[in-house]
Amino acid sequence: MYCSMLIILISFLPESLQPWYSSCSQGNWEAAMEEAGAVYAADSTDVEALAAIYIASALKTGFEAGTVLTAEPFLPDSQTSLTLAARGVLLMSGPDSDPEDAEEQLNESIRQDSDNVLALYLLGTLKARSGVAGSALLYFDETLSLDPEFLPALLSLGEIAQLEARTGDAVDYYLEILEKDVYNNEARNRLRIIAGDSYDAESTTGTMQGFSASTVADLSIERGNRAMLEWGGSASVSYRFDRRGTSVDAAIGGRSVTWEEIYGLSRDTLNTNRGWASLGFDYWFHDSYYIEAASDWDRQMYTERPWQITSYVAAGWQKQILSWFWFSPRLGLGSVNARWTSGAGEMYTNDFSVFASADLRYRKPHTFIREAEISGNVYFPPDNPENFISKGSISLAFSAWSPLSVRIGYAVDYTRAPEISTWKKFNSSFTTSINFDLF
Numbered sequence: 446m447y448c449s450m451l452i453i454l455i456s457f458l459p460e461s462l463q464p465w466y467s468s469c470s471q472g473n474w475e476a477a478m479e480e481a482g483a484v485y486a487a488d489s490t491d492v493e494a495l496a497a498i499y500i501a502s503a504l505k506t507g508f509e510a511g512t513v514l515t516a517e518p519f520l521p522d523s524q525t526s527l528t529l530a531a532r533g534v535l536l537m538s539g540p541d542s543d544p545e546d547a548e549e550q551l552n553e554s555i556r557q558d559s560d561n562v563l564a565l566y567l568l569g570t571l572k573a574r575s576g577v578a579g580s581a582l583l584y585f586d587e588t589l590s591l592d593p594e595f596l597p598a599l600l601s602l603g604e605i606a607q608l609e610a611r612t613g614d615a616v617d618y619y620l621e622i623l624e625k626d627v628y629n630n631e632a633r634n635r636l637r638i639i640a641g642d643s644y645d646a647e648s649t650t651g652t653m654q655g656f657s658a659s660t661v662a663d664l665s666i667e668r669g670n671r672a673m674l675e676w677g678g679s680a681s682v683s684y685r686f687d688r689r690g691t692s693v694d695a696a697i698g699g700r701s702v703t704w705e706e707i708y709g710l711s712r713d714t715l716n717t718n719r720g721w722a723s724l725g726f727d728y729w730f731h732d733s734y735y736i737e738a739a740s741d742w743d744r745q746m747y748t749e750r751p752w753q754i755t756s757y758v759a760a761g762w763q764k765q766i767l768s769w770f771w772f773s774p775r776l777g778l779g780s781v782n783a784r785w786t787s788g789a790g791e792m793y794t795n796d797f798s799v800f801a802s803a804d805l806r807y808r809k810p811h812t813f814i815r816e817a818e819i820s821g822n823v824y825f826p827p828d829n830p831e832n833f834i835s836k837g838s839i840s841l842a843f844s845a846w847s848p849l850s851v852r853i854g855y856a857v858d859y860t861r862a863p864e865i866s867t868w869k870k871f872n873s874s875f876t877t878s879i880n881f882d883l884f
Contacts, residue, residue, distance in 0.1 A: 458493075458527065465497050469563065471626060472597045474505035496531035500563060504597075508538040508574075529554035530564040537571055544575055562592050569601060578605050596622050600631055612639060624687070627655075658682045661698075663852075663878030672706040689729035694739075697722045719745040736760050737775075753783040757800070774803040779824075798824045815850060816842035832862045840876075848882040 458466055461484045468477035481497035488494070529550050536547035548571060554564040569584030582605060588598040603618035616639060622632035660680045667673040679698025686692060699720045725739030740756040759777025766772060777800055785792045800822060807817040817840070824834045840854035857873045 461491075462493065462497055462527075465501070466563075469501065469504075469597075470592060470595045472600065472629070472631065474501045477501035478505065493525055493527045496525075496528045499531045500527075500534050500567075503534045503538050508534070508542070524557070526554045526558035526561045526564065529557060530561060530567060533564070533567060533571075537567070537574070544571060547571055560591060562588055562595055565591070566595065566598055566601075569598065573601060573605065578609065581605060594625060596626060596629065600635075603632070603635060607635070607639070615639065656682065656684050658883040660881045660883065661878050663876055665874055665876040667872070667874040674703045674705075675700055676703060677701065687729070689732060690727060690735065691729045692727050694725045694727075695723065719743065719748075733763050733765075734761070735763070737777075749786055751784050751786060753781060755779065755781050759800075769809045770807050772803070772805050774801070776801050796826070798826050799830075800824045811844075813844050814841060815844050816840075816852075834861070835859045842880070845879075850880045850882070852876075852878045852880060 462481065465477050465480040465484070468474075468480055478498055478501040481494050481501060485491055485494035485498060533547045533550035533554065536543045536550060548568065551564050551568045551571065554561055555568075565584050565588045569581045569588060572578075572581035572584060582602065585598040585602050585605075588595055599618050599622050603615045603622075606612070606615035606618060616636065619632040619636050619639075622629050623636075626632075658681065660678070662676075662678045664674075664676045667675070677698055677700030679696055681694065681696035683692055683694040697720070699718065701718045721741060721743045723739060723741040725737065727735055727737040729735040736759070738756075738758045740754065743753045743755070745751060757777050757779035759775045761773055761775030763771055763773040779798050779800055781794070781796045781798075783794050785794065802820065802822040804818060804820040807814075809815060819839050820837065822836045826832055836856065836858040838854060838856035840852055842850050842852040845851050854876045855873070856876070857871060860870055860872075863870060
């Protein structure tokens with residue numbers, strides 16, 4: 446993408462103004478003025494740098510009158526594509542604007558260099574300001590055919606779609622901008638206007654594509670067949686490919702039991718350290734449907750189960766009630782491979798189960814209660830589906846000092862027929878954790 450942009454820039458701009466164009470393509474007119482100003486400060490005879498300053502200034506102020514530049518720098522002997530575009534901008538500005546002469550200057554700019562993306566965008570803007578939406582759409586489309594990353598053209602297409610009551614198209618344009626620039630305030634504000642309180646721009650900003658990483662330190666208390674105090678830590682990294690949620694996720698962690706009792710008897714916790722690692726992939730083939738696969742490796746060296754590998758595949762559906770509140774059921778197939786050791790020898794097991802789950806989630810990462818989740822799971826062994834296991838949990842995450850957050854959770858599970866007849870069917874745990882978002 447960057448290489449193709451450079452080819453476009455070289456065709457109608459000197460190398461010194463390529464940073465200026467890069468800022469223009471993001472719609473950052475203030476930064477563009479600074480980039481061009483730095484070039485002009487280094488060489489006050491550079492008429493093209495002066496033209497670049499004027500273009501960025503006019504676009505920043507919405508073509509208001511009273512800008513510091515006048516037509517004087519753009520004398521007839523300066524006939525480059527960029528200075529002709531600047532003349533067009535001058536004729537578009539203020540109460541005495543002349544749209545016909547402005548269009549003539551911009552067309553001449555394009556005749557000088559057909560790859561002048563700014564001139565095409567300015568022609569589209571001129572037509573939009575004159576109320577000729579059909580011609581404006583053509584110029585904005587042509588702008589994007591030369592540079593698909595030129596965000597102001599996408600924003601203008603969205604604005605026209607809004608005016609024509611094509612709300613779905615407008616939303617698509619604004620979301621495309623956010624996929625390219627997650628911090629684009631114009632697109633976020635437009636989406637907020639369209640959706641009102643049902644859209645949370647901050648939440649959408651935090652769930653676009655790219656890398657993210659975090660670390661967690663947690664403490665849990667379990668009550669049931671055994672009473673246990675356990676602490677641990679983990680680190681995770683994820684890459685998100687698109688706004689739907691297609692991603693690859695990996696994590697590693699470790700845990701240690703500080704105190705444990707079984708039937709009121711204390712248990713030695715010296716050899717309870719364990720480590721784990723996981724790798725997962727989610728693929729969203731529709732805004733509402735996805736498939737996922739994951740595998741977890743669990744290592745407990747000095748126990749009767751030295752290691753265990755859990756894997757599953759699942760298909761899910763997500764109903765987005767609001768942009769920050771959704772419901773998601775899924776159905777899948779899982780397997781647990783484990784090694785067991787005892788005084789009599791060792792044994793390997795491979796157990797399969799069909800599972801179903803449902804989650805109700807809230808997520809607003811830039812508010813005090815940043816996340817909330819209620820989830821339930823049911824596991825059915827295929828050879829004995831009545832001997833099922835069910836689990837339920839609820840959790841809340843609170844913003845602390847950025848980038849820290851605190852999470853508390855409570856979970857309960859029910860086993861219809863425990864492997865040991867004296868074991869309780871219900872087990873519960875309480876967890877609290879501190880999360881640190883690295884990026």
